[in-house]
Amino acid sequence: MINFSVGPVQSCDAVRAIGAENVPYFRTAEFSKVMLENERLMLKFSGAPDGSRAVFITGSGTASMEASIMNVLTSQDRALVVNGGSFGARFCKICDIHNVPYDMIPLPAGHKLRQEDIDSVAKGNKYTAFIVNKHETSTGVHYDMRLIGEYCKKNTLLLIVDNISSFLCDEFNMAEIGADVMITGSQKALACPPGVSVIVLSPRALARVAANTPQCMYFDLKDALANQDRGQTPFTPAVGTLLQINARLKEIDAAGGVAVEVARAKELAEYFRGRIKELPLEIVSESLSNAVTPLHPTNGMSAYDIFLKLKDEHGIWICPNGGDLKDKIFRVGHMGCLSLEDYDKLLSALKEVMA
Amino acid sequence: MINFSVGPVQSCDAVRAIGAENVPYFRTAEFSKVMLENERLMLKFSGAPDGSRAVFITGSGTASMEASIMNVLTSQDRALVVNGGSFGARFCKICDIHNVPYDMIPLPAGHKLRQEDIDSVAKGNKYTAFIVNKHETSTGVHYDMRLIGEYCKKNTLLLIVDNISSFLCDEFNMAEIGADVMITGSQKALACPPGVSVIVLSPRALARVAANTPQCMYFDLKDALANQDRGQTPFTPAVGTLLQINARLKEIDAAGGVAVEVARAKELAEYFRGRIKELPLEIVSESLSNAVTPLHPTNGMSAYDIFLKLKDEHGIWICPNGGDLKDKIFRVGHMGCLSLEDYDKLLSALKEVMA
Numbered sequence: 145m146i147n148f149s150v151g152p153v154q155s156c157d158a159v160r161a162i163g164a165e166n167v168p169y170f171r172t173a174e175f176s177k178v179m180l181e182n183e184r185l186m187l188k189f190s191g192a193p194d195g196s197r198a199v200f201i202t203g204s205g206t207a208s209m210e211a212s213i214m215n216v217l218t219s220q221d222r223a224l225v226v227n228g229g230s231f232g233a234r235f236c237k238i239c240d241i242h243n244v245p246y247d248m249i250p251l252p253a254g255h256k257l258r259q260e261d262i263d264s265v266a267k268g269n270k271y272t273a274f275i276v277n278k279h280e281t282s283t284g285v286h287y288d289m290r291l292i293g294e295y296c297k298k299n300t301l302l303l304i305v306d307n308i309s310s311f312l313c314d315e316f317n318m319a320e321i322g323a324d325v326m327i328t329g330s331q332k333a334l335a336c337p338p339g340v341s342v343i344v345l346s347p348r349a350l351a352r353v354a355a356n357t358p359q360c361m362y363f364d365l366k367d368a369l370a371n372q373d374r375g376q377t378p379f380t381p382a383v384g385t386l387l388q389i390n391a392r393l394k395e396i397d398a399a400g401g402v403a404v405e406v407a408r409a410k411e412l413a414e415y416f417r418g419r420i421k422e423l424p425l426e427i428v429s430e431s432l433s434n435a436v437t438p439l440h441p442t443n444g445m446s447a448y449d450i451f452l453k454l455k456d457e458h459g460i461w462i463c464p465n466g467g468d469l470k471d472k473i474f475r476v477g478h479m480g481c482l483s484l485e486d487y488d489k490l491l492s493a494l495k496e497v498m499a
Numbered sequence: 500m501i502n503f504s505v506g507p508v509q510s511c512d513a514v515r516a517i518g519a520e521n522v523p524y525f526r527t528a529e530f531s532k533v534m535l536e537n538e539r540l541m542l543k544f545s546g547a548p549d550g551s552r553a554v555f556i557t558g559s560g561t562a563s564m565e566a567s568i569m570n571v572l573t574s575q576d577r578a579l580v581v582n583g584g585s586f587g588a589r590f591c592k593i594c595d596i597h598n599v600p601y602d603m604i605p606l607p608a609g610h611k612l613r614q615e616d617i618d619s620v621a622k623g624n625k626y627t628a629f630i631v632n633k634h635e636t637s638t639g640v641h642y643d644m645r646l647i648g649e650y651c652k653k654n655t656l657l658l659i660v661d662n663i664s665s666f667l668c669d670e671f672n673m674a675e676i677g678a679d680v681m682i683t684g685s686q687k688a689l690a691c692p693p694g695v696s697v698i699v700l701s702p703r704a705l706a707r708v709a710a711n712t713p714q715c716m717y718f719d720l721k722d723a724l725a726n727q728d729r730g731q732t733p734f735t736p737a738v739g740t741l742l743q744i745n746a747r748l749k750e751i752d753a754a755g756g757v758a759v760e761v762a763r764a765k766e767l768a769e770y771f772r773g774r775i776k777e778l779p780l781e782i783v784s785e786s787l788s789n790a791v792t793p794l795h796p797t798n799g800m801s802a803y804d805i806f807l808k809l810k811d812e813h814g815i816w817i818c819p820n821g822g823d824l825k826d827k828i829f830r831v832g833h834m835g836c837l838s839l840e841d842y843d844k845l846l847s848a849l850k851e852v853m854a
Binding site: 145147149151152154155160161162163164165166167168169170171172202203204205206207210234237238241242329331337338339340359360361362363378379380381382383384385455461463464466 | 507
């Protein structure tokens, strides 16, 4: 199979070689060293401001989205939440569950965020935080983080950014944007197996974590941070995946860092987007990430049927959508160990399936 | 390295071969089939009563301990919690966090549970639930589940059992004991990488889950169960580890099931225990599981120093203890892909280190 899904994605040889080994015992100085290096490289690659910290959660990206809200915000806050798809809706639901008051900035599927979208919702100075999925992965819309960052600076808002699918695919620098929390996952452009997510916390977010006590043992970031001080975790983590993340972070560092990764995703995305023009496919996002191309078949075919045919007849995974968009949209990812030749195979299979 | 720790443990070739492969896309009929088979085999191997269900949580065993308490109990309950070590203490803390009233049955390190221990704490009929770590892994004490099961039946108590380290190592049958919740993890005798835990729920526990709304999206078992109906999960799970669990569960089934696994752990445990008599080591548990042998050096050596020497000079991991027990106790596991020859190597290394 060739995997163009939005995660899990294809891993490089070094990562898969670690997967073939027995997982080592981890309450050791050797594993602590790995975890401290993981933290250092995550801080570097996220452009985190001085004094930031990173913790590794054994759980999906949603686990870290929820842990971030639970530890950084309280019922005394009021947040603005961008909701342009199922991941925006997820942040709203997390705020509901944890009694964090918020106003929602609704965006139709495929629409980018404009200043007037914020202004039409945000009334007065009652806000303390801004919550956004930098890349609304469900519909492939990449929000303008400069716009959001400037708005947050002007209004002194804490900025919480789900960067799960855009990390290493599009430029992002926490210090420049003024972001306080950045979340990502192991199975997107980190190209490791799923099961680990990462939370990077600015000094301002860390002060909030220190002052709060979340009603959950597993998602207590104070405990995670205290353990990470010595390169450990409160509970048995996905040790194997953390070793794979280590190999991948070092590989990225050696190859030239984030800019090289972003350029690679951009090359794959542009190659594919440049060659679909002859197919009955329409890009349905006003603002694209290099991570994903969201497509609508204009020949009347069901997007989900195309997904099934590519899987069953061509040995290719693309990413279907759920809910209302199931028959309308599919997505093609540009993350993980993929080559231009892989896209040639996809394009030729798409031509056959859509003929 | 040879790994005699209490987890992660050594995996068989079939499990490691899956680790070497790319992780597949999972919103597919193919992955659903794997997950439904995983549920079926977990129900079979836990001896779950008719109408039970199993869900797979991407997280440590503690994640599933906490999810179980959050979804099955409320502030209207009153539980009896056995606390004979750090995992018993963890259940008490989880109850504190989630406002579940409880009375603690304290046991000194190494002591088994007797009827009088329960009777000295349990006053009146005010209890609704009993919570126990079947095997208090921190000190290697294996509690008498017949005693506990009978007490719960007599008093109509819901019985929640952390079976994380004892599953597949010691006999356990939910239906016979009358257990309502059984928790285990991927990295103990399932001998897969860490990162996934499993919760098996009896019909009585399922009715409780249906009636409760936990204050957490990630640990909402109603959502997990609704997704597992079709072999899926609410959020991206540790797909690779779930495929490895599938291979291992089928391997166990083909080899004769739980009884064969328990016999294998028993053989390893008895072989090792029979041969340490000439060493200055004392077993410090009144009631042993086949999973682990907890040992105290009687020659004045620090248990932690023995762990370090075996690791650094002999390429062997045993399991150190933390806190007060750090210098007093180390543990030797009998889980995972280990042979009698491996124990010969450990015994010879122990002789050298302790000479």
